Amino acid sequence: MRYLPLTEADRSGMLDVIGAPSVDALFRDVPAGARPGTPFDLPPSAGEMEVERHLSALAQRNLSAGCAPCFLGAGAYRHHVPAAADHLIQRGEFLTAYTPYQPEISQGTLQYLFEFQTQVTMITGMEVANASMYDGATACAEAVAMACRITRKRRVLLSGSLHPHYRDVSRTLMRFSGVQVEALAPDPVGIEDLIGRMDDGIACVVVQTPGFFGHLNDYTALAAVCHEAGALLVVAVTEPVSLGLLMPPGEMGADIVVCEGQSIAGPVGFGGPGVGLFATRERFVRQMPGRLVGQTVDADGRRGWVLTLSTREQHIRREKATSNICTNAGLVALAFTIHLSLLGEAGFARLAELNHARASALADRMGRIGGVRVVPGTFFNEFALTLPRAAAKVVEELAARGILGGVPASRFYPSYPELEDVLLVAATETNTPEEMETFAAALEEIL
Amino acid sequence: MTGGEGTVSGNRGLDLEEPLIFEQDVSGRTGVDLPEPGWVATDRLGGLRRKGPIGLPGLSEPQVVRHYTRLSQKNYGIDSGFYPLGSCTMKHNPRLGEKMARLPGFADIHPFQPDSTVQGALELMDTLARWLKELTGLPAVALSPAAGAHGELCGLMAIRAALEARGDARSRVLTPESAHGTNPATAALCGYAVESVPGNRDGRVDFGALRERLGPDVAAVMLTNPNTCGLFETDIVRIAEAVHEAGALFYLDGANFNALVGRVRIADLGVDAMHINLHKTFATPHGGGGPGAGPVVLSEALAPFAPVPYVVHGPDGFSLVEHARGSGSGPLPLGRLKGFHGQFGVLVRALAYMMSMGGDGLALASGDAVLNANYLLARLKDELSLSFPGPCMHEVLFDDRFLKDTGVSTLDFAKALIDEGYHPMTMYFPLVVHGALLMEPTESESRETLDRFVDVVTSLAARAKTKDAEFFRQAPRLTPRRRLDETLAARRPVLRWTRGSDETTAKGTS
CATH class of the missing domain: 3.40.640.10 (Type I PLP-dependent aspartate aminotransferase-like (Major domain))
Incomplete structure (x- = not known):
């Protein structure tokens, strides 16, 4: 067991110093009823390679934002991490x-x-x-x-x-x-x-x-x-x-x-x-x-x-x-x-400016799609859109095309039917003009 | 003295003086290269554009890297050496967890992606939940609490919600006098009056005193087990029965679950709720004070009151339940305790550790943790003063009787250990003994490390008995800073840097 330095020889030598016959004997204060006779139903220990293989397989079953144009925000924003x-x-x-x-x-x-x-x-x-x-x-x-x-x-x-x-x-x-x-x-x-x-x-x-x-x-x-x-x-x-x-x-x-x-x-x-x-x-x-x-x-x-x-x-x-x-x-x-130290005064201002510019360009493009309306008059890097139909379904269809196209407001407000067509869309410095066009074109097709 | 011990720079070899980042500002420098924002016809900021500068310093990347590297060198971590900080479980943090948490499929997924695109993440949460349920024998678990204290809040709120659902909120919570400070603080947040239960001479809860305080107004008993003296509460089954007989619920503070994991089924102790600090028992890094995670296992009676979100499995795979059910006449669930879905990155690291250890390895680890603590007990009981007879569990408690009439305090003794290259044990906690020294070696330490530590502690104890108090009062001498004036810090709080402030207080940081 790679995380445990004690060897069997260490354990028995230490038990001698303590004057206890076994490690189990050190647990004598625990009521017998709470020490299960049968072992826990859990897999045995595994090497780094096996664990990594298993967890990597799980990770690969997620669509990571790096593999799909991502326009999700709603309180969590994808920025470049230096x-x-x-x-x-x-x-x-x-x-x-x-x-x-x-x-x-x-x-x-x-x-x-x-x-x-x-x-x-x-x-x-x-x-x-x-x-x-x-x-x-x-x-x-x-x-x-x-x-x-x-x-x-x-x-x-x-x-x-x-x-x-x-x-x-x-x-x-x-x-x-x-x-x-x-x-x-x-x-x-x-x-x-x-x-x-x-x-x-x-x-x-x-x-x-x-x-x-x-x-x-x-x-x-x-x-x-x-x-x-x-x-x-x-x-x-x-x-x-x-x-x-x-x-x-x-x-x-x-x-x-x-x-x-x-x-x-x-x-x-x-x-x-x-x-x-x-x-x-x-x-x-x-x-x-x-x-x-x-x-x-x-x-x-x-x-x-x-x-x-x-x-x-x-x-x-x-x-x-x-x-x-x-x-x-x-x-x-x-x-x-x-990150803020790396950005400094100039970098932080530019990062913010860049986010606003990207979102402005995306809002302009979205506003040209038939039936789509940009809701807020002012925004920073995220805005609500109203769509001609339920946003949650549109998001699923976009995901099927490998685009993470925003967050439907209905995810947060299931009891507000008037928000069913509202989609939250964010753009950051990580979104290229090409990605934004891919997103807009897909949305045009779906709608 | 200005610290430099005769050097021109004020540096002492690898111990490098480092000013604040704000004091290294040169206008025009930056540590990032970002594209031109491009032309925007009119902004959509509605006239709310910032007017003045923020005041952030400008530095290049090499300067920032050097700055934080130098700061790191002024820190002691588990990676640096033995860290027997009792009650905090400073065990080795495997780097596999760091690697796994950074896989793009875990780090670069957004919390509000459609469930169909995060099946692997949801399965990971479900798998972790199954491990925690199996290890405790309790049927439900809430994964979202962000830390131990947050888990306590989750558990106590679930208890209060369950009691209210039966029309009997009650008014008092009992905690032993040796409890962590978070226990009474949490009970107060849930609207309960807190009553302390004294301990007995064996360092455990006085069962008779507890039973006397139980009554129809007691909502819950919060107990840490093993307790903060490092001892197993031998009356725990009787306590649980008495608590339930009084119509109250039994909360176990699982901060010390690392002593029991893989060996003891918590459900068999009669527990209704327990939080598990993943950053203790399951080896995720403490990070200088977080982030942690504090999932809470819940009994059948409390399960309906678990907070959102949680993962369920259906014909279409895994999905997240994000809205509390139970509107109408049913029980009123807790609602939400944390933004998004909890400390997902910490859950990844914890599962990587659990899978590495396996059921067998976890039992071996808790055994080694207890063995190491008992070894320190055996080797130090004649040098220091042992508060309660053993065997102890994962940590061993000494008090300051061995320092009587030496003029040396627990604090002084701990500071002398710093000069010897160790992080001190926990001092002055628990409060039930005088001048506590609480040592938790964890299973990560070799016998050689413990032996060297014992030699150092033994010789320091001998030196203290020679009444060389001044030696201890001057410690530490060899650290980046010597003892800091905490009274000054509290009396005249300086909680942020301001331009010009450095000249008046920064003597010696040339």
Whole structure:
């Protein structure tokens, strides 16, 4: 067994030192009834070659986006991952370290998390950010919980432009908290009136930009109304590449910004693991969930970093903690930080510009197909289309032709027949003009 | 002293000083080459274009690679050396998992592709689920929780949902005083008051005290087994019976499942729900604090309350159920706990490990983990102070009685181990003994490694007894940074870099 260094001779020698007759004897505290007489019904150990053969066969039964023009988004975006980023995160000192509880031998993790926190504040336009959450959806739910703690109010309002998974995860987290979660109906056209629904009982309003159906919104006015009513504005961003081009939520007056960092951090990977970005105002820092890295000095006066303000956290505060989170998404945060460092100011802006240009070209082409209409007037790299028939069926037919042609809205909203014909389509820098033409031509044929 | 020990650069050989990435900014540099965006007649941004610069630094690829390589060299990982961090299970992370997770058929598939195009991925999830069900004997599993604490939340929420469905939500959750902090934090998130149950002199839950606290208002008992003292809860079957008699449900914190895997069927202990940290028991990398995965196995009674999504198998192959059923009068399922379909990349790595080990290898691994811990117990019990008599399970707990009157604290002792090239054991946890030192060697360590470690610990313990406290208080001396001022960090939080801030605090990083 290649992962186990002990030999039979080691085992018997060690048992002699312990004074136990067998390894089984060390399990004497386990009730006999829980030690099955028959072995588990599982396959025996296997060499690397066999495991690789089996798993590769499974992988080959998936249509990977690299083998098919892919226009899927809806919260997970396929971008180019620089070779250097994926290489660096596999360095064993990063990959196989634990949470940096011993700062003297964890300065690598601590420094990159400090860089990550800084980058997150920069792109969102906020003052402080934590060292990551599991993903965007759980970060959104934690933002809702945090807003309720700060305002001590018991109602929250979720925009119909919020990703339905973010809506659902927020609802689940608040289910037993006594907080009433009011989710507005899906809003493909971008006409919902959040300001008209504000009142003094609301803890926070959660919106998303770009919206789930693609719209871009300026939430400056909403932020002012929220603050007047004593509520917080939470802005979710599922495609942070957009922040290279768009006004950051912090500038609009957001109190908490949450993002899914996957689109910058790495591959779509069937949706996980991602990384949740969580940023807020300095005055709320002690109500934040998750780990925070802070700067300090060592015994010789040299700059260094430590985990800090941990009196918010479960291992200190137990049932009074701001969250139960412990493990987060350190390595994915590292990938995010490395990619953003490679991009830099100029590269990040250009990447965003390129995404918008590709999506604009695709929208123009789609709009020329009979019976197809581009729904949102504004968008970044994704937009909703209405088709002349059910989008889910069209997507299946496109898949049969080897094209991953968008996400049908009905996948998220099965009980809204009016959304049956709505298809979400995204284009990124990975989509070539030729791919877009192939997609459009196939769609023309199918429709 | 500015750290350089006489060098001009401040570097010390392989220990290279590295400024923040923001301090290496040269306008005009980039680490990527992207095509020209091309001409767009009018943008569709609705006037929301960003007005000012972001402030991100410009660096070329070689600079970025060198920067993060240097940062990695300031870190200690399992790859670097022995990492006996109790309760955290720092076992070897096979690189096969990394290779498999990066296959394009796993890494480059989108979560919302039609099910017909991801049959292999869904089969992988189904296969992993079957392994976890077989290994625990429980009939259902929720794969989507992202970590142990997230799994606890899933399990406790399922328990509350099940209790509410029978019209009896109840109000209290009992946890032993030795529990992980996540247990009470999770119970509180589910709207429960938390009550602590004392332990007995053997380091286990005091069964009598537990039974006294049980009542018609107790929703669940959360127990870690083996517990955080590294001991098997010998009363567990009686505890489960008492919990069920009181109409409550029994949650097992599976953080230490690695001691039992392949040897003990969890269902036979009377458990209703348990999370499994794939990043502990099934060897996926901890990654400096994630990503992990915390699937939850559930009993028949809790299965209807499992969160979405889950994989089902029908005539057309595998498909994902993404919307909670049970509208109307039936039980109200949990809904969704996580975006997309869970930590798929972590599931791939875990299955690669399970298949490598097989049923036989997993039993061998848990046996070796327990053997290694008992070996440390046997070799160190006269040098340190053992908190509870053995045999222990996968980890062994010492306390600071051996340091009495030496002026050396558990913290000092741990920091001295750093200078010797080891990652310290877990300190000051569990809270039930004074100055805890919790050692978990895992099955990944050879006898030679353990022997060398024992020699070092023995000689440090002897040195402590000579009352050479100053030696310990000054440790570590040989690390990239010496002890850091945590009080300063908390009193004047600096949580991000700002331009100009480096000149005031960055002394010694020239």
